[in-house]
Amino acid sequence: MSTDPVSALASLVGTGVTLERPSDAEHGDYATNAALRLAGARRQAPREIATELVETAQALPEVEHAEIAGPGFVNLFLVDAWFVGALRAILDAGEEFGCGWPERRERVQVEMVSANPTGPITVAHARNGAYGDSVARLLAFAGHDVSREYYYNDTGAQMDRFRASVEAARRGEEPPEDGYHGAYVKELAERPGDPVAEMLRSIEASLKRFRVHFDSWARQSVLEERLSDLLPRLDTYEQDGALWARSSTYGDEEDRVLIRSDGGAATYRAADVAYLVDKLERGIDRAIYVLGADHHGTRNWYAAIARMLGYDPNRVEVLLYQLVHLTRGGEQTKMSKRRGDVVFLDDFMDEIGVDAARWYLVKSGPDQTIEIDVDLAAEKSQKNPVYYVQYAHARIAGIIRNAGDAKVSADLIGGLAVEERELIKRLAELPAVAADAAEKRGPQGIPQYAIRVADDFHRFYHEHRVLESEQQAFRLALCRATQTVIARCLDLIGVEAPERM
RNA sequence: GCGCCCGUAGCUCAGGGGACAGAGCAGCGGACUUCUAAUCCGCGGGUCGCAGGUUCGAAUCCUGCCGGGCGCACCA
Structure with missing residues (x-):
């Protein structure tokens, strides 16, 4: 990548202090608090420094x-x-503008969604996908070798109940009391073959439409086969007829049961061990788990078993996100908890569109609970900021279309207008914004920034003509750079950058 | 009871040591013979849950409360 102009300036102020873009233009193009920060160490008055x-x-x-x-x-x-x-640096870098070149390129695996195939993907699962996939995109953009995996259970009590429900439907009977009752069970019954495989295909299709693609799929039953070889490597003990992992001495909150007392069946936690070993032995440098907050009780479990097995626990990373709460018509209908709380991703996408769905589920930080009024989300779709950002992109595409093969050049004729300066400064922030979002595993910084870019562009557009102006070549260059940045932001969160709207 | 997350504008949320706390939506008022008005400009709107503490400086860090969410299975 070519030199980032902002970091060139940053080297001026040294480490540990910030070079910021002030919110008030009166305070300059950039400002630094260096003198304040150095005052203590140097025992010198800030204003003197x-x-x-x-x-x-x-x-x-x-x-x-x-x-x-x-x-x-x-x-x-x-x-x-x-x-x-x-501006020239952005144009020279082109598509690569803002991407990272890490000193050590890591093989990162992001395991996400991983919902068991007992029913269609819901909006809650979709947050996992939207968040995990954006983190994956950010890490790839940061220069890492990223793969996405989906892990699911194909055996066990839940799957038995699921299969039994479909079987019952095939016989024209009601599903068992503890079975699955959704309308999709009846639909599955009409198709031949293993309903689990069929359900998975359907899940994959939903996620594909949601623009979350997986490189690989991991099955619990396959991993369980390797358990017997692994158990001797673990720190375990028997109690009450069950086999426990002594995970609490390796950083977990408590010990976990690996083998049940009632018949020696392996627990899900046991499969976790086999799965983690599988991941780390496959040559993955960093295994990222994306888990909903309802699983936060096990956030230390994964690193604990890594430690127990002698792997570097830093290779394991658990990302937690808070849950999605759904309401209908603004009414916090507690009654809907039982039945109506579940909204399938497919229906959600039908209602508000893929772009708005992705945006909506990633715009809030992972620590923030998301409240979605499904009715309102559909109704407000045209007012969603995602369209504001897309519109800026489409506008630029229109200008560039109309420009035909006109000259594009960063050579400046005359002076820069305020709006041009503000826009260029904004565009130059992308590398830092992307790096920060990747580092913090916080993709919500991207939509936030994208709105700022669109803001600055719309203001520029409103004040200045591009085509047939004295500065046409320069402004076309500015448009192209802006388009690159907006397209990159949208791509990082899995939203399309339309040529027309 | 214990653990994790969250309380910021009417609503949904950014910001997580720095200069008067920001956006979108909602409300009100302006701007299209011009490259897309899905746009732009302006106005109103806040004890940043409460109380202490650390600091030159706290929405931001620490402690304690209050309120909400989620966990605390030989389910996943």
Whole structure:
């Protein structure tokens, strides 16, 4: 990647201090709190340090002028040439703009969704997919080798109940009391073959439509076969007729049962062990688990078994996200908890569209519970900010279409307008925004940033003509760079970047 | 009872040590002979749950409360 103009400036202020874009343009193009931060260590007055910094900064060719503000902030105002350089860097990088080149490229596996195939994917599962997939996209963009896997159970009590329910339906009977009662059971009954395989195909299709694609699928029954070889490697003990893993001494909250006392069947936790070993022995450097908050009680379990088996626990990472609460018509109908609370992803996508669905499920941070009023989400679909961002992209596509093969150049004629400066500064933030989102496993930063970019573009568009203006070539370059950035943001969260709307 | 997450504008949420706390939606008022008005500009709206503490500086960090969600299975 070519030099990031922002980081070039960042090297000015040293480590541990921030170079920020102030919200108020009065405070310059960039500002730093370096003097405040260094004051303690240097035992020097902040404004004294700031004075030094101002002198240093002013000597730089990129800096038009620098000034001290408030308790010791240093505000930097940059020359047009800096903006031109920043724009050129984006155009030179093209599709690669903002991507990372890590010193050590990791093989990362993101295991996500992993809902058992006893029914269609729900909106709750979809959050797992939207979040996990965006994290995967961010890590890939950060330069890692990422794969996505879906893990499911194909044996055991739940699956037996599921199969029995479909069998009953095939005989024209009602499903067992503890079975599955959804309408989809009857639909499955009409198709031949193993309903589990059929259900999986249907789940895969839903997720594909949701733009979550898997590289591989892991089955619990296959993994369980390797258990007997693994058990001796584990730290276990027998109690009450069951076999326990001594996980609490390896960082877990408690010990977990591996083999049940009632007949020696392996538990799901036992399969976890086989699965983790499988992952780590496959050559995956980092195994990421994406789990809903209802599983947070086991967040330390995975690293604990890694430790128990002698693997580096840092290779295991558990990402938790809070649940999705659904309501209908704004009424917190507690009664719906039992039946109506479940909304299938397919229906959700039918109602609000794939783009809005992806956006909606990823725009909030993983720690935030998402409240969705299904009726309102459908009704408000046109007001969803996702369309605001897409519209900016489509607008640019229109301009570029109309421009035909006109010249595109970052060479500036005349001075830069405020809107152009603001937009370029915004575009230059992408590498930092993407890196931060990847690092924090927080894709919600992307939609937030994308709105800012669209904001700045719409303002620029409103104030300045692109085509048939004196600065046409330069502004076309600016449009193209903006389009690249918006398209990248949307791609990172699995939303389409339309050419027309 | 214990553990994790969350309380920020009427609603949905950003921001997680720095300069007057931000967006979208909702409300009100303006702007289209112009590359897409799904746009732009303006206005109103806040004790950042409460109380202490750390700091030059706290929505942000610490402690304690209050309120909500989710867990605490030989289910997954």
